[in-house]
Amino acid sequence: MEIGLRKADLGEMVKEENKAAESDGDERGSAEKIVLQDYRLERKKAEMGKVIEENQRLKMYLELILKDYRALQMQYKDFVQQEPKKSTSASAVNIHQNTEGSELMSLSLGISSSSDRKNDKTYSITKRKVDGEDKAGLALGLICKFKGPKTTPAESSTNNLSSENSIEEVKKEAMKIWPQNKFPNTVKNREHEVSLQNLTKRPRVSVRVRCDTPTMDDGCRWRKYGQKISKGNPRPRAYYRCAVAPSCPVRKQVQRCVDNMSILLTYEGIHNHPLPVSATAMASTTSAAASMLISGSKTSISGTNFNGLNFYYPNSPISSSPLCPSITLDLTPTSFPSSSLSHLSRLHNFTQTHSTTNFNFTSLDTNAFPISWTNGIHNYGNQHCSNKNQICSFNFGAQPQETLHWQSLSSQDTIAAATKAITLNPRFQSALSAALTSVIGSGSAQQGNQTLADNKSSQNTKSSEPFPVLSSFLSAANANKCALNFLDKSHDRDHLI
């Protein structure tokens, strides 16, 4: 569609140019006119060639995306088919059967704000039940509980049932949890749902960078509102608010590592205002990752406690709330892949309810044991992943032709390069999507791709537009369009960085 429009537009342009040429011709000699026309023709031909080439590339991207989509669709089908067999309770089967298709997508993401949590006393009860009883499958209960209308005190009290795992009780739980899903899912409801999600869910993106200076300038204006000594790290953690706009919800935590020069920046929330150009590199990196989180969570259906891409950092654990999915982009040149990974593993063994994703953008020699990604999407780079433990580490510099030498770059450059890697390369997007999809449980890398594309596109359009990219989720159609726009423009930017 986009391709067709482009050709049509170009045709119009050629006609207009020809008209202009004709009017000019009255004042010039015919020979000069012919030469000029020839020149214009050649130019248009060249442009046409570029457009055709671009269209081919777009088709290629589209095929890749479709391929990803089909692969995910197959995985999803497999999952749906296998899950009832695995499930020990009939209600679980009902839940899955009731949640097939697109509805299931919208049911999966249950996040409430802290204020909601305050009101919803069932939260902690349900969560504990979920954590304790069935780490593999019953997370659905939690998910739905978040989303649903506030339960009445009577309903809440019934949640205090003794935790015997009888089928009847599970059924009762499921009935309490799911009834709202049987209501007609009107457009209004969905919009409300989505807006609520965007308002209440604050994705966390941690960026680990090497920084020799006391503070790291990421281009944005921040106002410090607190400082705290956190457990396990003598260096205080600083809390910042975005000071660009008073209403901006974005917060940042800065934690310096105790034993090296790396610094961990944790961003929470999405900017609701235009950003200075200097801030777009970091912001686009984090928002791309945040978008991935949101999209991934949104399409997760069950299984892995949906909540979590958790960050853990030796000697400075950043707390993670189940309400705040988080992701870490490791941009340090000298990371600690093996130790961090084992650390993550150990941590995860202790806290099975959390899962962790660590994207390592260091040079490839820091990671030495590639494991092929088996999600049926793309193999890209070295990906260290243990699905069982929900721990993934990516090294995106693994393929020689795609290797980016982060070590030689400054922090800003590294961030910019990482941003580029995430946003411009469909393979990166696929890999990221695959990781998130895997970690979160299920879902659509497709949507992740679109979101990333959308994200980049939104930045590309105009700096005057508000930065937040999560709003793109409100319109799938728009996301499609933006994805194409992004793909359309991506090759031009390839020359920039």
Next chain:
DNA sequence: CGCATTTGACCAGCGC
């Protein structure tokens, strides 16, 4: 003087 930072107090969530 205005703005940013510091810092102790307070609050909420969570584990025991």
Next chain:
DNA sequence: GCGCTGGTCAAATGCG
């Protein structure tokens, strides 16, 4: 229920 911890608030302080 209590204590620990992370996160936030707001008065005090510092700085240009």
